[in-house]
Amino acid sequence: MFKFGKNSPVVSSFEKQPYLIAVNAEDRMQTRTARMMHVHYDRIEILQLQSGHGVHIIDGKEYQTKQGDILIYNAGIKHEEFADSENGMDILSCAIGDVFLKGLAPNVLFAEKYSPVIQNGSCYHEVGALMIMLYTNFLSRNPSRELEYHLLCSLLLTIREAVMRGESEEEQKEQELGHLIQSYIDQHYKENISLQDIADEMNMNHYYMSHVFKSTIGYSPMQYVIRRRIGEAQSYLLATDKTVTEIAYMVGYNSASNFNNAFKKMVGMSPQRYREFWGSQP
16 A cells, blocks of 8 residues: 555556645544534545544435544535533544546546445554544654655555455445345235335335335336236236136236236236237247
């Protein structure tokens, strides 16, 4: 992480030379006062919560924050900070200007889809070490601009990689959960199941369950149920002599009428017409 050669990827990732605007160590007395909504356009702000807990609202989303968390405010993002009024928080923070990464707006470290809060202690010690070195250099009688520059590059890229890695891991977890929900539906789609039944079986909120499933599979859970039922019915219509009513009940419908309506809406013709049309093909 601390390879500072001229051609180091840490250095060459930036199109301009970032610089340190400020670095601060705020104690619990200072952070007890709420910091209401504000925004900066000339900097990225990075906060490391060293003790305590609070609430941070970033771009309209609320985060319950605690010791070990790292927060990143990209330029142009509105944010508010509320510490526990009795205990406050100890925070090490820095503001960095002239951050230019290819494909991103000035003073933006990552795209909006990524979370601005790094939790669970990811890269906490690395970030803490870099920020302490920045703080020490900043307060020294003869601060080194070269050291500051390399420390800033390492800090920014360490955080950027952690943010993107954390999002990737979260996406992987959601995909695994989405496929688990799919497996359950595949086993039970012929039964009289509802969205709430699926959510209860998965032990999760049905809104979140639907979001995870659709982002993984591409359909809402109930759209998937209908498609599985109609697809199975098409096979029965062509491969068996069972009546339309029998097939309706076999694939999970409680009436032939509901089945006919769903089938026609999905396929464009009635089940009987589908059987006659495809059954006559060579």
